[in-house]
Amino acid sequence: xxxxxxxxxxxxxxxxxxxxxxxxxxxxxxxxxxxxxxxxxxxxxxxxxx
Amino acid sequence: xxxxxxxxxxxxxxxxxxxxxxxxxxxxxxxxxxxxxxxxxxxxxxxxxxxxxxxxxxxxxxxxxxxxxxxxxxxxxxxxxxxxxxxxxxxxxxxxxxxxxxxxxxxxxxxxxxxxxxxxxxxxxxxxxxxxxxxxxxxxxxxxxxxxxxxxxxxxxxxxxxxxxxxxxxxxxxxxxxxxxxxxxxxxxxxxxxxxxxxxxxxxxxxxxxxxxxxxxxxxxxxxxxxxxxxxxxxxxxxxxxxxxxxxxxxxxxxxxxxxxxxxxxxxxxxxxxxxxxxxxxxxxxxxxxxxxxxxxxxxxxxxxxxxxxxxxxxxxxxxxxxxxxxxxxxxxxxxxxxxxxxxxxxxxxxxxxxxxxxxxxxxxxxxxxxxxxxxxxxxxxxxxxxxxxxxxxxxxxxxxxxxxxxxxxxxxxxxxxxxxxxxxxxxxxxxxxxxxxxxxxxxxxxxxxxxxxxxxxxxxxxxxxxxxxxxxxxxxxxxxxxxxxxxxxx
Ligand SMILES: Cc1cc2nc3c(=O)[nH]c(=O)nc-3n(C[C@H](O)[C@H](O)[C@H](O)COP(=O)(O)OP(=O)(O)OC[C@H]3O[C@@H](n4cnc5c(N)ncnc54)[C@H](O)[C@@H]3O)c2cc1C
Numbered sequence: 215x216x217x218x219x220x221x222x223x224x225x226x227x228x229x230x231x232x233x234x235x236x237x238x239x240x241x242x243x244x245x246x247x248x249x250x251x252x253x254x255x256x257x258x259x260x261x262x263x264x
Numbered sequence: 265x266x267x268x269x270x271x272x273x274x275x276x277x278x279x280x281x282x283x284x285x286x287x288x289x290x291x292x293x294x295x296x297x298x299x300x301x302x303x304x305x306x307x308x309x310x311x312x313x314x315x316x317x318x319x320x321x322x323x324x325x326x327x328x329x330x331x332x333x334x335x336x337x338x339x340x341x342x343x344x345x346x347x348x349x350x351x352x353x354x355x356x357x358x359x360x361x362x363x364x365x366x367x368x369x370x371x372x373x374x375x376x377x378x379x380x381x382x383x384x385x386x387x388x389x390x391x392x393x394x395x396x397x398x399x400x401x402x403x404x405x406x407x408x409x410x411x412x413x414x415x416x417x418x419x420x421x422x423x424x425x426x427x428x429x430x431x432x433x434x435x436x437x438x439x440x441x442x443x444x445x446x447x448x449x450x451x452x453x454x455x456x457x458x459x460x461x462x463x464x465x466x467x468x469x470x471x472x473x474x475x476x477x478x479x480x481x482x483x484x485x486x487x488x489x490x491x492x493x494x495x496x497x498x499x500x501x502x503x504x505x506x507x508x509x510x511x512x513x514x515x516x517x518x519x520x521x522x523x524x525x526x527x528x529x530x531x532x533x534x535x536x537x538x539x540x541x542x543x544x545x546x547x548x549x550x551x552x553x554x555x556x557x558x559x560x561x562x563x564x565x566x567x568x569x570x571x572x573x574x575x576x577x578x579x580x581x582x583x584x585x586x587x588x589x590x591x592x593x594x595x596x597x598x599x600x601x602x603x604x605x606x607x608x609x610x611x612x613x614x615x616x617x618x619x620x621x622x623x624x625x626x627x628x629x630x631x632x633x634x635x636x637x638x639x640x641x642x643x644x645x646x647x648x649x650x651x652x653x654x655x656x657x658x659x660x661x662x663x664x665x666x667x668x669x670x671x672x673x674x675x676x677x678x679x680x681x682x683x684x685x686x687x688x689x690x691x692x693x694x695x696x697x698x699x700x701x702x703x704x705x706x707x708x709x710x711x712x713x714x715x716x717x718x719x720x721x722x723x724x725x726x727x728x729x730x731x732x733x734x735x736x737x738x739x740x741x742x743x744x745x746x747x748x749x750x751x752x753x754x755x
Contacts, residue, residue, distance in 0.1 A: 224511040228504060230725075238696060238726035247728035251699050255732075258681040258701050258720055259754045262651055264674045 266292045266377040266664045269358060271342040271559075273298030273326060275306070275646050276617030277382030279653035279755060282746055285335050287661040294334075295374065299341040299363040301325055303744055304412050307646060308737050310454045312415035313549070314422060314462045316690050319412045324745060333746055339364035341557075342383065343371070345573065347610040348564040356612070378660045381580045381615040382653060385554035387411075388443075394526030395442045395550060405526050406442070406548040409455055418549055422459065425547045429468035435546040438531065440477035442550030444522025444638035447487045449478055450645065452551050453506075454686035457698075459549075460513045461688035476510065476517040477533065477543065477550075479638050481630065483507050483517060486684075487640030489627045491702050492714040493723045499714060502700075505723050509698060518543065520630075522638045523550065538633035554618060554641070556580065572609055579622075580615035582607060589624035596624060598678030598708045604671035605656050611670070614656045617649035626706055645682050648705060650755035651675045678706035681720055687733035697729030 218224045230238075237243045268288070270281045273296045285294045302323040311317040330337035340360040349355045357375040362368055387410050389396030395403055402408045407418035425435050439456040441449060456476050463469040476483075484490050484506030491502045510517055520536035530544050556578020563569045574580055588600035600623040607613040615621075622642045630639045644652075652675040659671030681703035689695025700723040707715025714721075743753040 223507070223516065227507045227511040229508060229512050241727075244726050244728040247724060247726055248731050251724065251728055251732050254701055254720070254722060255683055258683060258703055261703060261720065262647075262680040264655070264679060
């Protein structure tokens with residue numbers, strides 16, 4: 215187990231919990247995320263072209 | 265028949281040339297002057313730098329692509345601009361010096377009707393003693409991933425260090441910015457995650473101390489003054505998001521640092537509070553500061569007029585409000601940023617991508633008590649650079665065809681977004697990435713509470729971002745090769 219360094223940089227920073235880490239590699243959730251990122255980027259591109 | 269010359273065949277110049285040729289057809293000439301025979305998808309140099317991709321994966325020869333497209337390709341570097349021509353002939357021209365095509369070292373004058381400067385950055389390694397080799401390239405102490413060849417060298421050095429770790433040695437890695445006025449923190453950010461991933465893969469991560477060193481005021485500044493995103497029911501600073509990524513991987517960081525000297529196993533740096541420090545390393549990848557490539561400009565009578573066209577940093581003046589910098593950070597406005605990218609003195613000259621001179625920083629200017637400026641300079645990343653190339657090509661094509669008498673297409677960084685995907689790992693299932701978008705690049709605090717549209721500014725972490733990065737890699741190389749359907753792939 216890695217312990218945080220008290221009063222060090224890591225002491226003041228949020229880190230992901232087990233469920234968040236699971237979701238980052240969960241294929242079904244990531245397929246949804248893939249579509250979501252692409253949608254976000256498409257909107258960005260459309261808004262950026264003048 | 266009009267002739268458009270594009271100096272620089274990188275992200276912005278290649279985009280401008282490809283669209284200009286498509287829109288102008290064979291009635292007009294499109295000439296690209298660029299010194300490299302290979303086109304490089306620079307963002308993927310990161311993967312070359314950890315040995316996951318080869319140079320061939322991230323480059324391709326330009327000549328056949330331009331030949332097929334009907335673009336006149338000159339493997340040369342532009343040396344000077346003569347916007348008023350000569351005494352005996354008013355036609356504007358540039359001088360070029362060949363670097364290939366069997367004409368190495370020869371010079372030539374090329375006349376133009378329109379000129380686009382897309383020469384990107386001079387990688388100014390020599391700005392920091394010991395970072396450069398004194399001849400403009402990376403020095404012997406550190407590595408770089410800014411070009412494909414630099415990245416190959418970086419991967420070989422990395423492998424050599426890992427071999428020693430496998431034999432039981434502990435090693436210190438230092439990755440970040442090599443000067444207080446650097447931009448392109450995103451590249452260092454992505455590389456440090458890739459090095460961490462590579463060391464884990466090689467089973468030696470426990471023998472490594474990995475440190476990020478940056479001129480940013482806080483992590484996540486990226487030269488755009490940081491950003492805010494919606495996460496977990498909060499609107500939170502990108503600093504929290506960035507720091508979390510470092511802590512999760514056990515990476516240390518040093519911020520507000522100006523590296524002022526690099527030695528064989530140590531960097532010296534000053535922090536914003538004016539204190540001087542040292543940091544030891546066994547392997548270091550430090551991004552150099554950027555400048556303009558150092559082209560000259562001459563008047564009709566041959567007198568030097570470089571300062572009329574170029575800013576002191578060598579980047580080209582365009583339709584930005586260059587007085588705005590002096591008005592102070594609090595008074596900066598999105599309108600300070602250029603939109604048509606036309607040179608104010610010569611209306612047939614434009615600059616796109618890193619080659620244009622920004623009106624001022626985006627991040628707040630800061631100096632140490634010793635007077636050393638320590639803050640990131642504005643990034644001009646791939647997406648905005650390509651969009652600028654396309655917008656300027658569209659404006660010039662309209663002017664050539666007589667549709668418009670002035671540029672009507674705009675690409676202001678205050679009205680454009682940017683996307684950054686920092687990915688690690690290889691294959692479809694073995695990878696992760698941080699995906700971030702922001703809109704607009706230059707914040708607008710009058711329009712948006714947090715300076716940016718929170719619906720267009722977001723960050724997420726996971727495998728999906730890694731897929732997006734792969735898609736971008738293959739998609740953009742397909743597009744750059746002008747393969748079928750290339751126009752459908754957005755910039
Ligand atoms: C390691 C790394 C990773 C990056 N990752 C990302 C990323 O993930 N996403 C992103 O959006 N951006 C990324 N960037 C930034 C991106 O690469 C740049 O924003 C983009 O390349 C800028 O385009 P440009 O056309 O201005 O310059 P460049 O693409 O550098 O092109 C400039 C061209 O001009 C040529 N040239 C130089 N001097 C002359 C001369 N005198 N005459 C003629 N031609 C000349 C050069 O050889 C080059 O071909 C990264 C940058 C680096 C270094």
